[in-house]
Amino acid sequence: MTLTRRTLLAGGGAALALAACGDSDEPGGGRAAAGRGSFPAKVPHKFGTTVVRVEPRRVATYGGGDVDTLLALGVAPVLVPDIDPRWKRLGGVAPWSRERLGGTEPVVVSNEQVDFERVAEVRPDLVTAVEFDMKRGDYDKLTELAPTVAPPSGYAPYTVPWDVMAVQVGAALGRRAQARRLVRAARSRIAAAARANPAFGRSRAVLIDPDDDGGVYIFAPNDVRTRFLSDLGFTMPAAIEELFEGQFYATLSAERLDMLDEADVLVLVATREPQTANTTGTATYRRVRAVREERVVRIDDPDLAIAMSYSSVLSIPYQLREIVPALRAALA
Amino acid sequence: MTAALRIPPRSVGVGLALSATLLALLVVSVGTGEFEIPPGDVVAALAGQGDRSTEFVVETLRLPRALTGALVGAALGIGGAIFQSVTRNPLGSPDIVGFMQGAAAGAVLEIVVLGGGAFAIAAGSVVGGVGAAALVYVLAYRGGVTGYRLVLVGIGISAMLIAVTDYLLTRSTLDQALAAQVWLTGSLNGRGWEHVRPVAAGLAVLLPVAALLARPLRTLELGDDAARALGVPVERARLALIAVAVALTAIATASAGPIVFVALAAPQIARRLTRVAGPGVGCAALTGAVLLVGADFLSQRLFGDVQLPVGVVTGVAGGAYLAWLLAHEWRRGAG
Amino acid sequence: MRRGAPWLLVVLAALALVLLLSVGVGARPIPLGRVWSLVWRPDGSSDAAIVHDLRIPRTLLGLMVGAALGVAGALMQALTRNPLADPGLLGVNAGAAAAVVTATTLLGTVDPLAYIWFAFLGAAVASVVVYGIGTAGRSGATPVRLALAGTAVSIALIAYVEGLTIVDREALDQYRFWAVGALGGHPGSLNAQIAPFILAGLVLAVALGRPLNAIGLGEDSGRALGARLVRTRVLGAVAITVLCGAATAAVGPIAFVGLAVPHVARAITGPDERLVLPLSAAIAPVMLLGADVVGRVVNRPGELEVGIVSALAGAPVFIAIVRRRRIAQL
Known part of the structure; x- marks a missing residue:
């Protein structure tokens, strides 16, 4: 297993309330249907605010949990980080989300440092890196290539909770409401297990x-x-x-x-x-x-x-x- | 420029050949990579006529990265040449006398303990490097500094600094460790125009100073007494030279991390090429640039998917070169 | 021997004290009196388990590894007639590290017993290369040359290890803890695994005391002894490789113990290798376990690894030697 220490130490940080990452819903109050976002979408993050103007078709991601979240929202990313070498041989994503790729094969990149040329090669129209230690310089460069979404402010690297991450990634796709529904569904499954x-x-x-x-x-x-x-x-x-x-x-x-x-x-x-x-x-x-x-x-x-x-x-x-x-x- | 008139023809030839090699390496570095672009499109992108991805790759990634490599290599080459001449020892280069290890410890301290940003990391490395080099110099000073004592004290101080760095790494998360590891080996990945500008500005200021000091530097190589006899203010000249060399090395380290062996090898290779005894600052700069751009070219392509930091390539190649250099010099009975 | 006798008592007393401290001091505060009674009469409490299953094995490991490093350093200094010889400085540790990391990356080996053989191989190859470079040319291996050759080879090997650990992240995670020599956290079976190697190396080394004295008289008078010189060198190299390889494989690279300890031993006994070697075996654990105890105390509730403490304590000794001697001697 790779990523050992990261797996160990990822995931601390304050579990701030979801409200903290922006309750202003989709602009104009438009309700996004599943699979179609509302645009332009504004996403605040630790380096500023990114505006995604049109529905992204080619999403590249450097974030670990971002991959699952994108797939849950119905978007198969075209570039994903190498979380585990065993996964790489099976298409690059976790076993529990593999079928959601729908037959597409994302490019799998090692994620010690951003490999900008590989990102440019997939010609993305959105880059997300929520569960990733993105540096200011990385962000500045990636932004020249495509709208780039960084972690929300207030979290140390790799400490964005899964629910906050879902809404951040959802916001980038113009689908905050859909992301919130996914979060509520996951929470109610946990609550059901606790009740049982x-x-x-x-x-x-x-x-x-x-x-x-x-x-x-x-x-x-x-x-x-x-x-x-x-x-x-x-x-x-x-x-x-x-x-x-x-x-x-x-x-x-x-x-x-x-x-x-x-x-x-x-x-x-x-x-x-x-x-x-x-x-x-x-x-x-x-x-x-x-x-x-x-x-x-x-x-x-x-x-x-x-x-x-x-x-x-x-x-x-x-x-x-x-x-x-x-x-x-x-x-x- | 009277100094220019005295440059031997062979040095001019070597300088031209090095410039041509550097230019060729720069063209290949900008023209090729993981993202394949036909040569025509590269030219179009440079002229501002390419599509968004192509222009991004050429203008935001490859060109500044290659230029940073060339400038950092040149700065290290000059810094190394001056250090080696002042200590009158091929091993008196900043990577041997503790500068690089001090820079590493300073930067890792910043990454792991203080959690500073890019600027703070660069500042930490400069402070660490200058501090370590000064400490080595003071400890090696006993009525003057001789080359070997400087080198041996440097080895001792380096060992302590490496222990400090290792300690900090065991107290970090894997991600901090990875960030530190990549920084520690020296990397040119993601270097942009924001790195080109300070190094270029530093060179623009320091290169003329180094050129002005070239004559006292050559005289110092003959020994303090000879230099004094020739009317060179020895201590003042030495201090000025060391200041220039430290500044150049610091700028290079702050931009690309502690890249070992370019400062050591570039002046040596330049001397061998020009067959001139004295320190050829210009040729050392060009050799340094060629070495670093070449090593970076290799480091991006050796392992396919995984990009190695350029410092790994210079470290392995440079360690082997140093071993060869020592064996070679000693076999000739000079050492 | 006579002039060293009181000092010998001091060394033995220091060794006894450091062994006591190493068993008595740790993360869990247990009164020394209770520790003492638990050593002899374990009562099945968790304190007894800590003393017998954690602290005593750790102390024995430090004793063995320290003795191995101290004797290896004394052997190196005697064989090369080089006051700066040290397994860390002459590339032996870097060679062992490079071989172990290569094995981890390519074969996925994690078994400490398998580490040992790779460490032997790496240590042997690196020492041969360093010695080969250092002895190039007419004037032979001067201390400075060996130190520089060791530095060059170490830098290349360490860059290689860095490259490997960047390509293979699991290797980095294991390597960066192993890279700092530590006595804690090893399985109890480790002691039994390395003991035969270290004991064999120590016996071989001490047996070499008399022939080493002949070498100490100088290359020329030593040469009269003919083939025995070659045999002494080969056996000495074998002993160094076994001692350093086993110590490095067990706890990771630890520098400067092998450098500083023989100097202290020689200061006590004079240059008789028959005494310097066993005395180094007694002094080195004092330094290593002392550094380990300091490391347990200064960074509570965590620990500072012994390799870091010994480098911070040993490097100044190295610098002092360099400063004290005239360059001609170096």
């Missing part, structure tokens, strides 16, 4: 990811992964919550894994070796209460690990399908 499993609301859960020194990373309450668990009803143990001090993650050294004893269930990201084996092999990990009681949900599948940290309106149903039964079994 009242045990979740009575339990404390911690998502842990093995670090390189035999300990674990834990993600702050506003991280996308932690938020997913809290949306399902889980709470975070108080002692853990105090660790973050404004950071979006904290490390727990191998000697302090006893602090996890308060958790009723642990969600273990187990996609990196030898880190996972090192951490789970330590005597202190084996003594943690949830480990002794076999209440650990292992995320072995790299696709699920990516879904958890690159959440989108399309990944949510997949996440629920994969993880809710395991959580229910762990608490049984």
Whole structure:
């Protein structure tokens, strides 16, 4: 699995209310039908405001979750970032959204730095980079090529929540209302899963990811992964919550894994070796209460690990399908 | 220009050949790439007659990138030539005496801890580089600075700075680490006119100064006593020269990151080509430009999809070249 | 030996102290008295698990790796008669790193035992190349030449590693932690895996003490000993490769321990290699574990990796040596 650390650390940041990214609906109050936006669309973002004048036909994107969001809105992007080499061999997008490509084959580019020539080659009429650490210089250049939409202001790189991202991408396509409907649908699926499993609301859960020194990373309450668990009803143990001090993650050294004893269930990201084996092999990990009681949900599948940290309106149903039964079994 | 009259014919020939090579490299760099454009359309785009994508690729991407490469290479070549002459040691170049490692540590500190923007990163690198070079110079000073002590102290300080950089990288997210890694190896990707202008302005100011100082520089190579006998104010000339070299290296580093070995190799190659003992500032500048534009051309094409930072190519090629240079010099018994 | 006797006691006392600190100090505060009783009578508590399963293995790892690096440095300095010799400076670490990262990228290897063999290979190739460049020409390998050749080869290899890790991001994620030598976070089985290599290397090195003394007398008088000189060099190179390769494969590159420690040992015993080598094996863990303990304390609740602390502490020693000696000697 590639993108390991990014997958680990993506997704912190404040979960600002959706309202924060602009409640002024489509200009003229025109209601966009699914598949057709209303234009010109104005999209405010951290570098200013981009105006998309006509319905984009060729959308290039550097954002991880942007890909899913575009597909959910019915637009197959012509250029996507290389999130995982296994996906690249299968058309460049996540397994749960592959069929939405409708037979088209996007160009897949490595996303360490913007490869401007490859972007120019696909002759885009819109570039989105919401879940991407876009630099001012990148934005200035891409804007010369096509209208470019950056992350909304107020978020550190890779920390735009999936719901805010959906509306930002939707706005670029002139389809805010459609994007909001998608967000509402995804939220109600999560709420339904929470209602069906009242045990979740009575339990404390911690998502842990093995670090390189035999300990674990834990993600702050506003991280996308932690938020997913809290949306399902889980709470975070108080002692853990105090660790973050404004950071979006904290490390727990191998000697302090006893602090996890308060958790009723642990969600273990187990996609990196030898880190996972090192951490789970330590005597202190084996003594943690949830480990002794076999209440650990292992995320072995790299696709699920990516879904958890690159959440989108399309990944949510997949996440629920994969993880809710395991959580229910762990608490049984 | 009396100095111009004394330039040996071979140097003029080499200079012309280097200029022609540079021009050819620039044309190839602007004319080819992942985005295929027929030569006619390239010319049309340069004349402002192409379509939007073509003009974007030619005028916003390739031309400023190639020019930044040429200018940064030239600045590094001159900076290296002056450093090597002042220290009277081919290894006294900024990449060996800690400047580049200091620049790297300064920039990574800015990226990881302070979270500054492009300008702050460039400023951090300049401060780090100048600070490290000054520290090395002071520590190596014992009633004068000799080449080898300077180099060895440089190795020690570099090791400490690399430790600091490594530490900062382990405390960063992968994305900061990647941003830092790309910056650390030196890259020309995404360099635009905003990078061309400051380097061009810096060269426009510093090149004439370097040319004026060419004669004292040549005399300094003969040794302090000889220079003094010839009426050169040794300390003042040395200080002025070092200031020019540091300024040129700093401008280059701020624009493209710490690109190693161009400053080391360009003056050496220029000397071999011209077969002139003294520092040929002009030829060193042209050689530096050719090396960097050539290395950037390769770095964009070696691995297909993945673009390597140009510093990887100069690092591998330059390390091998330095090893060869050392073995060669020592075999001849000069070292 | 007589003039070194009190110092020898100091070294042994320092080693004992640092071993105690390494077992007694960590992220979880446990009173020293309790640690002491847990060492001898584990009571099944989580404190006992921390002491026995985390701190003691980590301390033993530091002991072995430190001894390996210190002895390898002393061997290098004796063999090349070069006061600046150090596995980090002479390209051995960079060679091991390049080989390990190549293996990770091409073969996807992550097994520490497999690391060791690639590290051996890389360390051996890099040292041969550096030595070959450094000895080119008539005047042979002077300290400056070896240091410069080591720097040139290291820079090329590190640029190569950087290129690979940019092409393969998973390799970057593993490499950037491994690139900073660290004693923490290794599986408990690592000690048993590297112990045979390090013990064999240490025994071989100490056995070379007497022939190395002959080399120390100078190339010419040493030459009278004929074939034994060649054999000593070859065996010395094997010992260096095994020690550095095993240490680097286990915990990542750690520079300057091998440089500074032999100087301290020689200052205590004088230039008798039969004493310098074992004494280096005792002093180096003091420096390495001391740096490790400092790293655990200065950056709480996180840790500062030992490779960073030792570079920050060791590089000034290197600069001091460079400044103190006249250039002619270097």
